[in-house]
Amino acid sequence: MSYNRFNTILRCWHFTEVDISAIGAQRSHKIYPLIHKVVDNFRRLYLPGDVIVVDESMVKFRGKLIILTYNPAKTDRYGMKIYKACTVNSYTWSYQIYSGVSEQLEGLDKPGSTVIQLTEPILNAGRLIVADNYYTSIPLTMYLKEQKTDLCGTLRKNKKYLPKDVKN
Numbered sequence: 001m002s003y004n005r006f007n008t009i010l011r012c013w014h015f016t017e018v019d020i021s022a023i024g025a026q027r028s029h030k031i032y033p034l035i036h037k038v039v040d041n042f043r044r045l046y047l048p049g050d051v052i053v054v055d056e057s058m059v060k061f062r063g064k065l066i067i068l069t070y071n072p073a074k075t076d077r078y079g080m081k082i083y084k085a086c087t088v089n090s091y092t093w094s095y096q097i098y099s100g101v102s103e104q105l106e107g108l109d110k111p112g113s114t115v116i117q118l119t120e121p122i123l124n125a126g127r128l129i130v131a132d133n134y135y136t137s138i139p140l141t142m143y144l145k146e147q148k149t150d151l152c153g154t155l156r157k158n159k160k161y162l163p164k165d166v167k168n
Contacts, residue, residue, distance in 0.1 A: 054115050082098065108139055108143060137160070
């Protein structure tokens with residue numbers, strides 16, 4: 001097979017049918033069936049302990065990619081941003097690739113909705129979720145408490161719904 005033929009096949013390679021209506025909804029809709037298959041296997045093969053850590057990571061990449069993000073504060077400034085739910089042994093139990101568009105749950109901000117989407121199968125089990133100040137908020141804490149799940153994390157002073165006596 002020639003180099004040009006290989007590049008043509010690689011450029012047109014899809015894991016799903018091309019759906020014009022889905023193109024505007026999710027920028028990475030072509031790889032979602034593959035991502036869901038991998039995440040389902042991660043979840044099926046390992047049952048996490050009592051503590052789950054939610055954080056983001058950047059996979060370094062400088063090529064052409066529609067979901068490429070730029071963050072000057074990170075050491076890998078260009079790459080794919082991935083939200084991950086990990087165990088304390090560093091096992092990635094669940095993840096989402098940031099594509100610019102995310103489903104927001106009612107009453108929660110986007111980071112809080114991301115935490116719920118990553119940890120939804122293990123809610124109502126008395127576990128502890130650890131997150132940094134990007135994810136931690138009062139509405140998320142209240143939502144997780146209703147789901148019999150605890151949240152531990154730092155909190156920014158400028159977050160919404162924070163009592164005035166805590167801000168000072």
